[in-house]
Amino acid sequence: MRMFPEASELPTLPAAATANLPMAVPRSLTPDTQELNATQERIITARFQLLQMIENRAADKTVMQAARDIIDAIDNGADERLVSIAATANDRQGKERGLSLPTLMRWWTIYQKTDKKQNSLAPVKGDRVPRRVLVAWLRDYVPGSAGHAVLPACIPAWAPYFLDEYRRPQKPSLQQSLIRISRDMPADIERPSYDQVRRVMKKVPEIYREKGRRTGAEYKSLLGYMERDASMFAPMSICQIDGHSFKAYVAHPVTGAHFHPEVCAVICLTTKLLAGWSAGIAESHQTVGDAYRHACTVNSKKLWGGVPSILEADRGAGNMARVNTDEYIGLFARIGTTFIPPERGGNPQSHGAIERSNQSIWIRAAKNLLTYTGKDMDRGARRQVYDRLERDLKAVQKAEKLGVVAKTSELLMSWAEFLAFLEQTALEYNNSPHKSLPKIVVPPPHAPEGRATRRHMTPFECWADYVSRGFEPVHPDDALLTKLFAPHVPVTVRREKFTLNGNTYHSLDLAEYHNQQVVVAYDIHTPDTVSVFDHDENFICEAKWQGNRVHARPVSSVERAQLQRHDRRLKNKAKQIDLINAETDRKNVEIKALHKEIDQETADYEVQEERKRQYMLATPKYFEDEHEVYDTLYHSYKHNERLVPE
Known part of the structure; x- marks a missing residue:
């Protein structure tokens, strides 16, 4: 007779669920030399x-005897000297x-267990999580794999x-993240305190700490x-x-009201020269094309510039507008x-020179104006300037002079003054x-007669240096400039006519x-006549504006863009008005009466209480003094009540 079952008959326990528990790698007794500090x-x-x-003890002494002799000494x-060595080795505070x-x-x-490796004698650091081990683990850790992560022994499981x-x-704080993991983390992992989390995160380098909290650029x-x-x-x-x-308000070229214009610039990477610039109401292919045209222009008034071999943006x-970038009829081609545009958007580092120049040129220039609106502008002063601009705008509107005056406020620059300001800024x-250009020993550029000092070259000086060595910029002739920079658009001819920008042309x-x-080439400012070419760029004819069913006169590309911008703004405002009206439209709000079913006992109780109230009202009232009589009469007179029932 068996008193105990055999081992094969014993019930087996289920395996522990370790899928969500990080695996720990045992820590080596001998730290790496690179992990050690000077102490x-x-x-x-x-x-x-x-x-x-x-080790150098006498042959007749044991290890214990030699160690006891050292302690006694x-x-x-x-x-x-021995006392100093012992104090350093002991690494304890206090004598x-x-x-x-x-x-x-x-x-x-x-020392003997590790085959006499000196690094095994290293003291344990005060921190339980060495920074170098933590960084090495973070470098290979895949976000989202916490349940299967392989952790060194010194790194906590949380x-x-x-x-x-x-x-x-979303950039949660340490406290918010700690609260969330305390609820969601497996129960087998010990919950850390806030101070433990703070000490570990303090050792995490910023590039690993911010990975995921920041993305892209x-x-x-x-x-x-x-x-x-x-x-x-x-x-x-x-x-x-x-x-x-542009980070400052200027006067609108049409209305004179305050707005933020768009400034476009072309920078030469070799000489850091601002070769061309342009300004417009908003970002558009026309502003980009005009800045490119200004960069390519070289004449007696502008001695610098030329056609770029490669243009990055x-x-x-x-x-990216087709009128500029098309490989056959685009302006650049x-x-x-x-x-050469970047392969993907949101990567400003690929053209960092022009991005950095925005701060050096345009933001620095905008700070010279009272209407500067950059993020480092004082909020109170910015608000005061904006209120002043709004008051002046309302005064001009009330006087019905909007669009008549060049600017609606004295704080603003008119459009003509703004263009002159940009020209002066580019020259400066x-x-x-x-600092990216070589150094030379010459007087300062603002004081040519001053003492020579060692300083960096200016873009003009670098450009002049290349010209003195035989460089000649490539630029189109003035006679071809207008034709070359005219936008080219493909159209289909039907019965000797075609339509361009809402205008009909005939030849x-x-x-x-x-x-x-x-292919039609046109001037954005003079739409009366356009030039027509075949696909081999052979000239066909000059087509003239014949008539348009939409407009009574030919509409230039600039005016057409203004009309489109006007329509878009009206549509956006109409959507806002519809949303505001929807909030107060009572037709959209369905009001339903609230019915609550009550039991018979509650209904009988309410009927009984109502009968008591009616009986109390019907009972004659007796007063203790004349003041109570007066108050009761006044109350009944005011509310049209009877003191005694009929």
């Missing part, structure tokens, strides 16, 4: 010297805490869960980058173009410039030393091109 290295050297004394204090025999023997045991919660675009601003050197190229070989919303609407920038020479596509 640890001094302590290792001191402990190694004491153990060497034990230290306690005696006769050998000052009373001397080296003990068990401590020395413990070092000897560790660390991956906390990082996954903390490194989110914002995160890349923390990373290293490669500096592009264009000094080996000729001027205008590589240029960058970018638009910038972001993927903005104005830069016709002039001979290779346009091109005549200021640039007898187009009879042979019925139902065929041709």
Whole structure:
């Protein structure tokens, strides 16, 4: 008879669920040399010297006897050098805490167990999570894999869960993340305190701490980058173009009201020269094209510039417009410039030179104006300026002079004054030393007669240096300038006519091109006549405006863009008005009466209470004094009540 079942018959326990628990890697007894700091290295050297004394003991002495002799010599204090070595090796604060025999023997045991490796004598750091180990683990950790992460023994199990919660675009605080992981983390993991989390996160480098909290260009601003050197190229070989919303209010060219204009600039990477610029009401292909035209223009009044070989830009609407970037009829292709946009948007570091120049040129210039609205402007002063502009605008509207005056407030620059201001700003920038250019020993640019000093070259000086060495910019002739920079658009001819920008054009020479596509070149300011070419750019004819069913006169591209902008703004305002009206439209609010079912007992009770109230009202009332009589009569007279029932 068996009193106990066999082992094969015993019920088996289910395996522990470890899918959500990080795996720990045991910590090595011998730390890497790169993980040691200077203090640890001094302590290792001191402990190694004491153990060497034990190894060099006399042949008739044991390890314990040699260690006891060393402790006695230290306690005696006769050998000052030995006392100093022992104090360094012990690494204890206070003079009373001397080296003990068990401590020395413990070092000897560790030293022998690790095959006499000196690094095994390193003291344990005050921090339980070494920074170097933490960084090495963070470098390979995949976000979202907290349940399967492999952790070194020194890293707490809650660390991956906390990082996954903390490194989110919503940027939660340490306290918020700690509360969330305390609820969601597996129960087998010990919950950390706020101070524990703070100490560990303090050791995490910013590039790992902010990964996930920042994305795209914002995160890349923390990373290293490669500096592009264009000094080996000729001027205008590589240029960058970018638009910038001017950070100050100026007068609108049409209405005179305050608004933020769009400024577009072209920078030469070799000489850092501001080769061309333009300004417009908003970002558009016309502003970009005009800035490019200004950069290509070289004449007696503008001695710098030329056609860029390569033009880099972001993927903005104005830069990527087909009228500029088309490989056959686009503006850049016709002039001979290779346009290279970035492969994806949201990467301003790919054209950092022009992005940085926005701060050096336009933001610095805007700070000279009272109407500056940058993020570093004082909020109170900015609000006062805005209120003043609004009051002046209302006064002009009340006087019915909106669109008649050049500017609605004395704080504003008129459009003509603003363009002159930009011209002066561009000249000042091109005549200021640039730290990316070589150094020379000459007087300051603002004081040519002053003492010569060693400083960086200005863009104008760098450009002049290249010209003196034989450089000649490539630029179109003035006679071809207008034709080359006229926008080219493909259209289909039908019965000797075609439609462009809402205008109808006609020419007898187009009879042979019925139902065929041709290319039309037009001036955005003078729409009366356009030039027509075939796809081989052979001139066909000059087509004239014949008539338009929409407008009684030809509408230029500028006016058409203004009308489209006006329609878009009206639609946006109409949507806002509809939303405001929807909030107060009672027709959309369905009001339902609230019915509550009650039991019979409650209904009987309410009937009984109502009968009591009616009886009390019908009962004659007796008063204690004349004041109560007067108050009761006044109350009944005011509310038309009877004191005594009929």
